[in-house]
Amino acid sequence: MPVVLSVIGQKGGVGKSTLARAISVVATQGDLRVRLVDLDIGQQTSVRWSTTRASMRAKHPxxxxxxxxxxxALAQAEDFDLVVVDTPGHLSPETFEVARASDLIILPTGTSSDDLHPVTLLLYELEQIGIPKDRLFVALCRILDPKEERWARHYLDTTGFEALEGSLPERLGYRRAHNRGKSVTETNELALNERANQLMASVLKRVLRHVRRANGVYSSR
Ligand SMILES: Nc1ncnc2c1ncn2[C@@H]1O[C@H](COP(=O)(O)OP(=O)(O)OP(=O)(O)O)[C@@H](O)[C@H]1O
Ligand SMILES: [Mg+2]
Known part of the structure; x- marks a missing residue:
């Protein structure tokens, strides 16, 4: 069975599809067989992006x-090492089905209290339905101010949920990359790629731990 990583949240535009696409790219570059599942049937952001990516003949489709x-989606996923699930920007019973089916769940959020409050409520709700806390990770996205990021990390610390190392600043270069079928790790600006790669490295590290476990290779790391 593949490792399942989902990106969920109840707000629109926080960076779910952004993270889902970037994780898919870095895992593909790392030679994992990856399927990106787009459950946002209305927008199909990730499907449209992958079509653009293919038309641009990107090195790693x-x-x-x-x-x-x-x-x-999972009924048709046995040939993959990793399934990345991109979800719509509203909660539904399906969101909780996705969470139950996931080995890792990433919740992207901005750093204002308006963003952090709903994400914290959702984390508690997920914990209440039986999702182990160690499967839940917050990704700080669309950062405008380093001070606000520090405050957000402190806020999350007090809730006991884990914020991933690294974060994504708000930058035009990221949007432009998406328009060209690229991910936030593949912009035209080295500094933006490095920043996105730091966040992706912290995700990939956790994915690989699960992939090794799924393949019967145990590691203490
Ligand atoms: N860090 C960023 N800097 C600049 N633009 C960004 C950043 N992250 C995302 N965007 C842009 O913001 C828009 C929304 O991002 P994205 O599609 O990832 O959000 P989402 O959470 O999937 O939204 P939805 O809930 O509508 O599916 C996209 O146009 C994306 O390119
Ligand atoms: Mg989306």
Whole structure:
């Protein structure tokens, strides 16, 4: 069975599809067989992006498919090492099905209290339905101010949920990359790529731990 990583949240535009696409790219570059599942049937951001990526003949094409349920998606995923699930920007019973089916769950959020409050409530809700805390990770995205990021990390510390190392600043270069079928790790600006790669490295480290476990290779790291 593949490792399942989902990106969820109840707010639109926080960076779910951004992270789902970037994780898919770095895992593909790391020679994992990756499927990007787009559960946002209405927008299909990730599917459209992968079509653009293919038309631009990117070195590492990403296999993205739209599905109306995680169950259908996983029924067709046995040939993959990693399934990355991109979800719509609202909560539904399907969101909780996705969470139950996931080995790792990433919740992107901005750093204002308006963003952190709902994400914290969702984390508690996920914990209440039985999702182990060590599967839940917050990714700080669209950062405008380093001070606010520090404050957000402190806030999350007090909740006991884990914020991933690294973060994504708000930059035009990231949007431009998406328009060209690239991920936030593949912009035209080295500094932006490095910043995105730091966040992706912290995700990939956790993904690889699960992949090794799924393949029966145990590691203490
Ligand atoms: N760090 C960033 N800097 C600049 N633009 C960004 C950044 N992150 C995301 N964007 C842009 O913001 C828009 C929304 O991002 P994204 O599609 O990742 O959000 P989402 O959470 O998937 O939204 P939805 O809930 O509508 O699916 C996109 O145009 C994306 O390119
Ligand atoms: Mg999206």
């Amino acid at each position: 990403v296999d993205a498919q739209a599905f109306s349920s995680v169950r259908d």
